[in-house]
Each structure stands twice: as structure tokens, then as C-alpha cells.
Amino acid sequence: SAVISQKPSRDICQRGTSLTIQCQVDSQVTMMFWYRQQPGQSLTLIATANQGSEATYESGFVIDKFPISRPNLTFSTLTVSNMSPEDSSIYLCSAMEGMSTEAFFGQGTRLTVV
Amino acid sequence: GENVEQHPSTLSVQEGDSAVIKCTYSDSASNYFPWYKQELGKRPQLIIDIRSNVGEKKDQRIAVTLNKTAKHFSLHITETQPEDSAVYFCAASNEFQGGSEKLVFGKGTKLTVNP
Numbered sequence: 001s002a003v004i005s006q007k008p009s010r011d012i013c014q015r016g017t018s019l020t021i022q023c024q025v026d027s028q029v030t031m032m033f034w035y036r037q038q039p040g041q042s043l044t045l046i047a048t049a050n051q052g053s054e055a056t057y058e059s060g061f062v063i064d065k066f067p068i069s070r071p072n073l074t075f076s077t078l079t080v081s082n083m084s085p086e087d088s089s090i091y092l093c094s095a096m097e098g099m100s101t102e103a104f105f106g107q108g109t110r111l112t113v114v
Numbered sequence: 115g116e117n118v119e120q121h122p123s124t125l126s127v128q129e130g131d132s133a134v135i136k137c138t139y140s141d142s143a144s145n146y147f148p149w150y151k152q153e154l155g156k157r158p159q160l161i162i163d164i165r166s167n168v169g170e171k172k173d174q175r176i177a178v179t180l181n182k183t184a185k186h187f188s189l190h191i192t193e194t195q196p197e198d199s200a201v202y203f204c205a206a207s208n209e210f211q212g213g214s215e216k217l218v219f220g221k222g223t224k225l226t227v228n229p
Contacts, residue, residue: 033216040224041221041222042203042219042220042221042222043158043203043219045216045217045218048216092157092158101146101148101163101207101209102148102160102163103148103160103217104160105157105158105159106157107156107157108157
């Protein structure tokens with residue numbers, strides 16, 4: 001099974017600034033996703049990171065706020081732009097290998113905006 | 115799009131008892147139903163999954179049942195242990211040849227197993 005490394009694991013940021021979260025997979029994967037998880041809540045899909053093309057965003061999430069890159073089959077970044085306290089959350093990277101539908105998750109990035 | 119409802123939101127059982135968590139889905143095209151366990155501060159991890167070509171799957175103390183007609187599936191944990199305490203998420207997606215659509219998650223069930 002794929003191993004996903006995500007960094008940073010946590011950060012405290014000033015409002016108005018941006019944070020880029022990195023997700024590295026130890027093998028090539030077909031699909032990568034970014035989720036947001038508020039404490040005690042479910043996983044909300046932000047977008048599907050597409051290799052070599054623009055990410056596919058879910059309703060309520062826009063590229064200007066959450067730009068995503070996926071330059072190859074093992075790496076993706078999520079940027080949280082112009083942060084406000086409402087962006088405080090856990091952000092999780094996820095990936096699916098090949099034909100498998102099993103989704104693996106990174107350990108998450110706990111973001112606090114002050 | 116797909117919508118997944120999960121019940122109950124919290125569940126407390128005594129050690130050794132069984133626990134059942136239920137989910138319903140709305141999209142009849144969904145054919146893949148995984149269950150994830152998330153311990154406090156940890157990442158979600160797949161514990162069992164089922165595809166629509168079977169009605170039940172077991173793995174030791176964990177089983178999942180699927181009723182395609184009624185569009186619901188359930189997680190059954192027998193002989194619960196304190197280490198089963200966690201938040202459990204059900205999910206659904208449409209798996210097709212060569213890939214799958216995104217997973218849609220339920221809201222989660224916080225299971226507490228009391229010693």
C-alpha cells in the first residue's frame with residue numbers, strides 16, 4: 001500500500017498570509033485528493049488534483065483560495081491563500097493507486113490561523 | 115451527486131458487546147463501499163470494504179453487509195475492545211474499469227467502548 005508523507009504536520013499562521021502543504025507518495029498513484037476536516041467532523045473534499053492539468057474543485061471551493069499543483073504522479077501541493085481564522089482546520093491529502101479504489105491518507109496538516 | 119447518511123453519530127457500548135453502524139446512499143450507480151477508522155489525532159485508515167457484487171464480507175471481528183435494493187450498508191463489530199474506540203466513517207463511490215470516482219463520506223460515528 002502507498003505511504004503518504006504530508007508536511008508540515010502543523011502550523012500557526014497569521015491571517016492574510018498563505019501556507020503551502022506538500023504531499024509526497026512513495027509510489028506512482030493515479031488519483032490524488034485534498035480534504036478538509038474540521039475537529040470532530042467528517043472529511044470534506046476540496047478538490048481532485050489532476051496530473052498535468054487544473055484541479056477539479058468541489059462546490060464551495062475555488063482555485064484562487066486553494067490553488068493546487070500536481071506536477072507528477074507522486075507529488076501534490078495545496079496552498080491555502082489569504083488565510084482567515086475560518087480556515088483553521090486539518091487538511092488531508094489522499095491518493096488511490098492504479099486500478100484500486102482504496103484511498104490512503106496522509107497524516108494531515110493541522111492549521112491554526114490567528 | 116451522491117449523498118451518504120450515517121447513523122448513529124455517537125455510540126457507546128460495553129466491552130465485549132457488538133456495535134452496529136448504518137449508512138445509506140442515494141446514487142444507485144455507487145458500487146464500492148469502504149469503512150474507515152480514525153483514531154484521535156491520526157489519519158483515517160481503511161478497515162474493510164465491500165463491492166456491490168457481494169452482500170456480506172467478514173474480517174475477523176468486523177463485518178460489512180450491503181443491501182443494494184434498499185441502498186444501505188452496515189458495519190458490524192463483534193466482541194468490542196477498548197482499542198476499537200475511534201471515529202468510523204462510511205463512504206461510497208462509483209468504481210469502474212480503470213479507475214473510480216471520488217469517495218463521498220458519511221459524517222462519522224464516534225464509537226466508545228467502555229471497559
